[in-house]
Amino acid sequence: MGHDHHHDHHHHSHSNIKTAFFLNFGFTIIELIGGVLTNSMxxxxxxxxxxxxxxSLGTAWFLQNKSEQKSNQTFTFGYRRFSLLGALINSLVLVAGSLFILSEAVPRLWNPEPAHAGGMLLLSLLGMAVNGAAVLRMKSGASMNEKVVSWHLLEDVLGWAAVFVVSVIMMFWDAAILDPLLSVLITLYILMNVLKNLKKTLFLFLDGVPEEMDTEQIEQSIRSIPDVEDTHHTHIWSLDGEQHVLSTHVVLNEDISKADMMKVKASIKEALEAYPLEHITIETECTTDDCSLTTLHH
Structure with missing residues (x-):
């Protein structure tokens, strides 16, 4: 027995990541030119x-698009898990990028270099506007992929805010050391959050039970239904951190009629409506000698 909860946000995920990719890539080119002109490391x-x-955004765009394809004989659950793969790749890239920023910023704490403060100020305003627009676009994202992408963009917004503050101070005082100092602090903050997301993504990859799902509570609600003797072999995992799958064995009273069995199934379905389950599989068993193994739990 299975049922689907349809959601309309998956095509928004694709559109959001596509927009973020073009905004980010276009601004990267402007940023490279601006960095050379202002002599700002x-x-x-x-x-x-x-x-x-x-x-990584390009990878996320491709994988998010792939994740929306229909299921087939090769991937019977569809391609939702490809989105989770995108989140994993992006997390690793962002960790590597953050370590690179630290390797550049930390030495500059001892050897700060002068830069063109006015040019930095203009670039910082443009940077906050472009990346801020991308963050707002991704704000509604619910998948792990979109959350990781949001951290990419938020890091850029905070980075540009730091450049803005530093450029203003540098226009009035000789305080070049503030630039690498702020860069280090912001990078460490973002790195901490990315590692949390990475941990969650790896947990889902290992088929851990999603945090909003309570296995014991679900089993108790099924057992409380009339004619249900027991339930076991309950397995819950997630396709992409957003849509979850459940399978369980339900032991029924051996005297149950077919009509009552259908009522039990309907009751179980109703009890599970509160959870974000994409697919449910329920195997019904009886309490006769043929089903003696059903007393074993997990």
Whole structure:
């Protein structure tokens, strides 16, 4: 027995990531040119990081699109899990990018270089506007892929906010050291959050039970239905961090009629409506000697 909860946000995921990709890639080119003209290593470093972002966004765009394809004989659950793969790749790229930024910023704490503050100010305003627009576009995203992409873009917004503050200060005081200092602090903050997302993504890859699903509570609600003697072999996993799958064995009273069995199935379906389940599989068993193994749990 299975049923689907249809959602209309998957095509929005594709559109959101596509928009973020073009915004990010276009601005990366502007950023590289601007970094050279202003002699700002912070901007050049951020441009290289943005280039990495663009590559991972392109990967996310492709994988998100792939994840929306219909199921077939090869991938019977469809391609939703490809979206999770995109989230994993993006997390790893962002971790690598953050480590690169730290390797560039930390040495500059001891050897800060002068840069064109006015040019940095203009680029920072443009950077906050472009990346801010992309963050707002991704804000409604619910998949792990979109959440990781959002961290890519949020890192850029915070980075440009730091460049803005530093450029304003540098226009009045000789305080070039603030640039790498802020870069280090922001990168560490973003890195911490990305590692949390990476942990969650790996957990889902290993078929861990999604945090909003309570296996014991679900089993208890099924057992409370009339004519249900027991339930076991309950397995819950996630396709993409958003849509989940459940399978379970339900032991029924051996005297149950076919009509009552259908009522039990309808009751189970109703009890599980509260959960974000994409697909449910229920195997019914009886309490006769032929089903003696059903007393074993997991």
């Amino acid at each position: 912070a901007i050049i470093s951020d441009a290289i990081h943005d280039l990495g972002d663009s590559l």
